[in-house]
Amino acid sequence: MANEEMEDFEGVIVSFETEEGSTVDYVQEMIIPVDGQDFALLLGIDDESEDGIRYIDGEEDVIITKIVKGEDGEDIYVEPTDEEFAKVEAAYNKIMDEYEAKE
Secondary structure, three states: OOHHHHOOOOOOEEEEEOOOOOEEEEEEEEEEEEOOEEEEEEEEEOOOOOOOEOEEOOEEOEEEEEEEEOOOOOEEEEOOOHHHHHHHHHHHHHHHHHHHHHO
16 A cells, blocks of 8 residues: 555554565554453555455455564564464454444
8 A cells, every 4th residue: 555545544554574575564453352462453455456455365364463562662463372363263253243233
């Protein structure tokens, strides 16, 4: 996404470097607290996509990361363990079920 368009996003933009050395950007969609730890649901953004969202195999590029504080106090986004991922996924599904029940 062009820099000026990325500035229009309300929220946190998180960038990761791939193994190939390129950068991929995500926007933080929500924070999911589980067991006293914060996890982020991140949605891939792409400046070449018509709607600004990155897709992989026809599906939105969504990842879950664990948020930890670095020595400088800045948030660091890291891969959760399989157990953490399962708990976050269950918490997310519960949130979505409750949201859909209200509609």
